[in-house]
Structures are given as structure tokens and as C-alpha cells.
Amino acid sequence: MKINQVLKALSHPIRREIITRLRDGPQSAGELASNFGVSKPTMSTHFAALKDADLITAERDGVTINYHLNTTVAEEAMSAVMGILGAGEEKAPAIKNKRKKAAI
Amino acid sequence: MKINQVLKALSHPIRREIITRLRDGPQSAGELASNFGVSKPTMSTHFAALKDADLITAERDGVTINYHLNTTVAEEAMSAVMGILGAGEEKAPAIKNKRKKAAI
DNA sequence: ACTCTAATTAGAAAAATATCTAATTAGAGA
DNA sequence: TCTCTAATTAGATATTTTTCTAATTAGAGT
Numbered sequence: 001m002k003i004n005q006v007l008k009a010l011s012h013p014i015r016r017e018i019i020t021r022l023r024d025g026p027q028s029a030g031e032l033a034s035n036f037g038v039s040k041p042t043m044s045t046h047f048a049a050l051k052d053a054d055l056i057t058a059e060r061d062g063v064t065i066n067y068h069l070n071t072t073v074a075e076e077a078m079s080a081v082m083g084i085l086g087a088g089e090e091k092a093p094a095i096k097n098k099r100k101k102a103a104i
Numbered sequence: 105m106k107i108n109q110v111l112k113a114l115s116h117p118i119r120r121e122i123i124t125r126l127r128d129g130p131q132s133a134g135e136l137a138s139n140f141g142v143s144k145p146t147m148s149t150h151f152a153a154l155k156d157a158d159l160i161t162a163e164r165d166g167v168t169i170n171y172h173l174n175t176t177v178a179e180e181a182m183s184a185v186m187g188i189l190g191a192g193e194e195k196a197p198a199i200k201n202k203r204k205k206a207a208i
Numbered sequence: 209a210c211t212c213t214a215a216t217t218a219g220a221a222a223a224a225t226a227t228c229t230a231a232t233t234a235g236a237g238a
Numbered sequence: 239t240c241t242c243t244a245a246t247t248a249g250a251t252a253t254t255t256t257t258c259t260a261a262t263t264a265g266a267g268t
Contacts, residue, residue: 004117011115012256013108016188023190029215042257044216049255058208063214063265065208074189081185084120085178086127104162104169116226133245146227148246153225167235167244210268217262224255232247238240 001076005053010077014038015046019055022069029065105180109157114181118142119150123159126173133169 009015014036021027021035033043047067050056054073059066113119118140125131125139137147151171154160158177163170 007111007115007120008255010185010188011111016111020188020190023193030213033215038256039258040215041217041259045256048216060208060265063212065215069190071190078186078189081114082182084114084124085182086124086173086175089127104164112225134243137245142226143228144245145229145247149226152246164235167242169245212265212267214265215263218260220258220260222255222257224253226251226253228249228251230248230250233245235244236242238242 001073001080002053003077003080005049006055006073006077006080009049009053009055012046012049014043015050018046018050018067019069019074022056022067026059026066026068029067032067105177105184106157107181107184109153110159110177110181110184113153113157113159116150116153118147119154122150122154122171123173123178126160126171130163130170130172133171136171 010019017035018032021032029040029043029047032047033040036043047056047058050067051058055070055077056067057070059068114123121139122136125136133144133147133151136151137144140147151160151162154171155162158174159181160171161174163172
């Protein structure tokens with residue numbers, strides 16, 4: 001899984017909403033685009049970023065292109081984020097002799 | 105929780121590793137910096153991004169500054185990411201009459 | 209073959225990000 | 239107070255990202 005591309009993809013609110021919408025099933029580029037106040041070419045670059053991260057796949061049906069969420073990669077991404085942020089893990093036992101002082 | 109700042113913070117590999125390291129307990133700016141091949145000022149900007157996202161807190165002890173992981177925000181961030189990517193959720197029942205075609 | 213629609217690619221501009229060196233701040237200790 | 243150390247802020251530059259309009263591609267239908 002391309003953790004770098006995946007987390008870059010997740011760093012933009014429009015791309016996050018695209019993912020959320022695709023959880024309910026595939027949608028065309030045009031349908032997706034209609035929800036956001038940006039141009040279609042801008043949406044295309046967001047789709048490209050999500051494809052680059054393998055978070056979505058594209059499938060052409062005649063003249064329209066339908067995007068699908070790649071649930072496998074979505075789940076891998078969740079695991080990876082838990083691995084980074086620490087899935088309910090415990091701090092190592094404290095080592096003494098470190099004076100604590102005021103916050104900044 | 106500042107989802108935008110949090111996910112921006114997670115989008116850089118150095119910042120991700122800072123978080124991972126702080127899971128084992130607080131560390132000073134200098135200790136953290138020694139693990140990466142970038143300058144100290146660059147590390148300061150990464151610390152600032154993490155502080156802005158409330159993922160870490162700073163505490164001064166004399167001349168050194170110790171950074172702590174904010175586990176509360178880290179856990180909120182995990183929940184948020186699961187909410188976006190879909191924590192084991194199911195697709196809505198399929199609607200028919202959508203022809204499927206070749207991938208692109 | 210023409211034309212219409214859906215979407216992308218091309219090219220450009222503005223904004224944000226990442227990085228560096230130099231300068232500054234802040235505390236500790238002689 | 240001077241000086242040393244740890245770290246940040248200032249200022250500059252290069253790169254990347256986001257966004258736009260205009261042009262192109264691709265398929266469907268007439």
C-alpha cells in the first residue's frame with residue numbers, strides 16, 4: 001500500500017468527501033463533481049490523486065466514467081493509520097529522573 | 105478536533121515518525137531531530153505543524169523542550185479516519201440497471 | 209461524417225509547503 | 239555578566255499543490 005500517496009490523498013477535504021460518498025456505491029465523475037464548488041478539471045485532478053493512491057478505481061460505461069472505492073486499500077489505510085497513531089497501545093514504563101516543567 | 109490540520113500533519117513521513125517515536129514517551133526536540141537528515145529549523149516547522157494539529161504538546165525543562173504525544177487527539181484522529189474510510193461498513197444494497205464495462 | 213455530452217489533458221497562475229542558512233531567544237552555569 | 243547550548247524565528251528559495259480556462263479525447267446517436 002502506498003502510504004505516502006494515501007495520506008496525501010486524505011489531506012484534502014474534497015478527496016475525503018469523495019471517498020465517503022463512494023462508500024455508498026460507485027458514482028460517475030459528473031455526479032461526484034456536482035457536490036463541490038470547483039470546476040470539473042479540478043475534480044479530475046482529485047480523482048487522479050485518489051487513483052494514484054489506489055483508493056479508487058475507474059470504469060468506463062459509454063461516455064461516463066464511474067469511480068469505485070477500493071475497500072481493500074481503504075482498510076489497509078485504516079490499519080496503517082492505527083499503526084502510526086497507536087491502536088490503544090500503552091506507553092513504556094516511565095523512567096525516572098526527568099524533571100517536569102511548565103508547558104509552553 | 106482539527107481534522108484538516110491533523111490529516112495535513114499526517115501527510116508528511118517525518119511528522120508520522122515523530123508521532124510514532126513519541127508513543128514510547130516524551131522526547132526532546134534535539135533527540136527527535138537526531139533521527140532525520142534535515143536541519144533543526146526544519147524539524148521545528150514539523151513540530152509546529154504537529155502542535156497546530158494538537159497532536160503534540162511542548163514542555164520546557166530548562167534549556168531543552170520536550171514534546172509529548174497528545175493521546176486523546178491521536179485517538180480522536182483514528183476514529184475520524186475510520187469514519188472517513190468506513191469502519192467495516194457495508195455498501196448499500198445494489199441498484200440494478202447499471203451496466204458494467206471495462207476498467208480504464 | 210457530424211454533433212452532442214462527459215470527462216480528461218494542457219498550460220498557466222496563485223498559494224502553500226519544505227527546506228536551507230543566519231540571526232535571535234531563553235535558560236544554565238561559571 | 240559572559241558564554242555555552244538548545245531551540246526557535248526570520249528570510250529566502252525551490253518545489254508541490256490547487257485551481258482556473260481552453261483545448262482535446264472518446265463514445266453515442268443521428
